[in-house]
Amino acid sequence: MYLVTAAEMGQLDRLASSEYLVPSIVLMENAGLRVVESIRRHFQDRVKNRRVLIFCGKGNNGGDGLVVARHLLNQGAEVKVFLLARPEDLRGDARTNLEIYQKMGGRIFPLLGESHLQRADIALLYADLVVDAIFGTGFKGAAMGLPAAVITMINKAHRDTVAVDLPSGLEADTGRAFGPCIQATWTVTFALPKLGLVVEPGASYTGRLEVADIGIPQKLIDSQRFNLHLLTPAWCRSRLPKREASGHKGLYGHVLAVGGAPGLTGAIALAATAALRAGAGLVTAAVPRGVHGILEMKTTEVMTCPLPETPGGYLSREALDPILERLAACDVLALGPGLSRDPATVELVKELLPRLKAPAVVDADALNALATDTGILTGNHGPLVLTPHPGEMARLVGTTAARVQEDRLEIARKYAREWQVILLLKGARTIIAWPDGQAYINPTGNPGMATAGSGDVLTGIIAGFMAQGLEPGVAAALGAFLHGAAGDEARASLGQHALLAGDLLNFLPAVFRNLEVEAGVTASLGRD
């Protein structure tokens, strides 16, 4: 599903009216109606006598709020509209909707100064629901003065709150809030999700996200060349590798996982097992000779291969040829889990990568090895998926993790293009940037997954998908979604504090099953 900026959404709204002759007031009516339907679901269809407070700004977001007010009034709710503008300041469709509402006897309370706040504050004590229609995509910068005071007052009241299109105070394009911002219980956004709703901290202000169809012609949406996407269950389902009725393990690819070091065999065991869980037919884990026996004990379905090691037990430069030989019989390399930063191993990685023909997933200490010479990435190389966390990304590009976090999307996109790799930048709302400029944002996952070994599982899943023939970019996106979804399943059963990376392996089957059998999971996300 496309993710859009405020300007892109505005352009769609305008083209719907100018090219397809959909009157803008029809779009506003549809927007308001979708919010009313969502509110009805919230109240299990019992809206009569519900006390609903609707806070409206002077723009079209406020206009949507007035449509909501009219329909809820018709349906017997006790509606109060607090208007953060003088009625005569409203223009166009918003003004029309204000006038209709007033003609129906709807009540408007002005919120124009400090002296008006108290009435709203008291009403909030008794409210069953707050509708936030103060600012939408037209908002920029920080809420200050009276709107800031109103937003703070609403948040302090801790009432169920539905945000219309966006939580007020949030910037649609950045997901940042430079002043107070509505903490929504849920948000009904129109036509397509806005970027700021799905990246942090915006996603936390947004609450549960619903995407509502307001009648923008699908043909118009399809004709746009947006290059930012939100991963959805429907997208993932349609890209799951197929299993043939007559299939055998040779059909589903062979992953070679290279990594491991003394004290770090768990990482490679997790990655290798995850590749099998993702459906790879065969997985071989190749590790330093000294820890080979340990890996044999830890894993059952995984094949293992001992490699030359340094006196300290780390992979040595002599492992290069055996790895290349093994790889000739494999479809994909997963490089990095538990590899260590021993200088000999770093040299091995730097010699190995330029010689790869098979596609590879490069993670953990293999990324740290690359950080010592990113010339490998700017030169000729085979298909690569890099899976850095912000710290590893910072080392790769010579900056700090904080700077990477400030500009996650642009940094991921820039280096995916520059290095011609699939760049999966981990963190809350993982980004998967493709070299052609397309980028995907993953909505699954939770803080319980910030635990040792979680990244190794992701590496294995992606490699497992690549082994089954998926394009590296699709494998990375699908892998991120399923990995996060397994974490969400694990949290639902175990809570987030006790979650272990190994639990992700155990919950992956449920995630696959849900994707395979659950049609229509995306209903709440609208059209794909």
Ligand SMILES: NC(=O)C1=CN([C@@H]2O[C@H](COP(=O)(O)OP(=O)(O)OC[C@H]3O[C@@H](n4cnc5c(N)ncnc54)[C@H](O)[C@@H]3O)[C@@H](O)[C@H]2O)[C@@H](O)CC1
């Ligand atoms: N045809 C359309 O354009 C449609 C628009 N819709 C709604 O319209 C919204 C966009 O409407 P608008 O473009 O009128 O803008 P908004 O209603 O989002 O609000 C913009 C108003 O806030 C002011 N503002 C911006 N930043 C501010 C700040 N930091 N502090 C104080 N005031 C600030 C602006 O000057 C403007 O008056 C969407 O979010 C959506 O809810 C829907 O009705 C669907 C159709």
Ligand SMILES: [K+]
């Ligand atoms: K809003």
